[in-house]
């Protein structure tokens with residue numbers, strides 16, 4: 001019985017995440033604990049309907065008796081994120097004068113030598129899905145990843161994490177975030193290594209019906225008219241890979257320009 005307390009089955013947890021909108025039912029924070037609304041020592045079972053999501057602070061307040069159970073029951077019927085129609089927010093603790101972004105197995109690195117800098121790993125048809133801004137020891141992560149219908153799924157604005165509610169799963173444990181699409185396939189898996197690294201380990205980065213596929217095998221561009229594979233390595237340049245069907249005059253030193261044939 002003692003060990004039982006620790007094991008809520010994965011499928012029950014995922015159903016609870018979906019039902020609660022992937023965050024604390026009271027405040028929406030995606031850093032969550034699984035809470036038994038009626039205490040486990042009384043019910044002695046993991047019934048899905050009796051489990052809800054609370055952030056660590058609200059969980060602590062409920063356990064301490066400061067947060068009334070009736071309020072959790074009400075919030076559980078009408079979770080914060082479902083009302084707001086998005087997941088979030090949560091702070092990421094990035095800072096410092098250098099940054100590394102890894103996509104697949106390819107790393108992109110830059111250092112701010114005092115005048116401010118930016119790290120842009122990919123520019124795809126003038127769109128910038130991921131970048132870091134570096135200034136005065138501040139390091140701000142910005143991410144806007146879209147699905148193939150061009151809807152925004154993952155959004156990080158100046159180190160604040162948000163996401164679309166319209167996904168199948170959002171699992172944020174420790175420093176690792178895994179998002180699955182409605183088809184249940186991996187949309188993106190990200191490892192946040194504060195203070196200055198982020199690793200997009202697997203998934204897809206879409207733009208204009210084309211996409212980069214990332215995995216432990218590398219970074220693969222799947223275009224309508226061209227495929228291209230980048231294996232491991234580090235690109236030491238504020239701008240990494242630029243992809244376009246016409247030449248754009250970026251100051252690339254160290255980066256790559258990929259000219260895609262027009263249809």
Ligand SMILES: [Zn+2]
Pocket residue numbers: 024025026027028029054055056057058
């Ligand atoms: Zn909360």
